[in-house]
Amino acid sequence: MTFRDVRSTVFETHARGDYQASLDAIDAYRGEGDDEQTDLSFWRVCLLSRMGRIDEACAEFSRRMDQGSWWGEGMLRDPDLENMRTHPKWNGLVNASLEFAQREASVARSLDRQAARR
Numbered sequence: 001m002t003f004r005d006v007r008s009t010v011f012e013t014h015a016r017g018d019y020q021a022s023l024d025a026i027d028a029y030r031g032e033g034d035d036e037q038t039d040l041s042f043w044r045v046c047l048l049s050r051m052g053r054i055d056e057a058c059a060e061f062s063r064r065m066d067q068g069s070w071w072g073e074g075m076l077r078d079p080d081l082e083n084m085r086t087h088p089k090w091n092g093l094v095n096a097s098l099e100f101a102q103r104e105a106s107v108a109r110s111l112d113r114q115a116a117r118r
Contacts, residue, residue: 001029003036010043019047038069046080057081058089065093070100 006029013021031037041064048057
């Protein structure tokens with residue numbers, strides 16, 4: 001199974017409301033590289049939120065940030081995350097993710113300026 005296959009399965013089963021099948025597809029795929037892992041984790045958080053498994057969703061969100069992943073403001077507005085918005089940990093997770101995103105953007109801008117000077 002390729003990442004493309006997993007993405008297709010997740011999106012199709014999500015559209016049908018079969019969130020467990022989506023989670024099963026994610027869990028069956030090991031993934032390669034940070035980008036895939038970040039996408040898989042985001043989908044996992046969204047699905048867990050949809051399923052009302054909010055503590056698990058928060059734990060996944062936190063775990064991924066501990067591993068260096070973050071999600072920007074646009075992704076954090078995803079309607080799949082609606083169930084999480086009232087959880088006590090939500091604001092802390094969002095703020096940490098947005099701070100991480102700002103730091104990464106600042107580093108990228110700095111590297112761009114350095115490259116432009118060369």
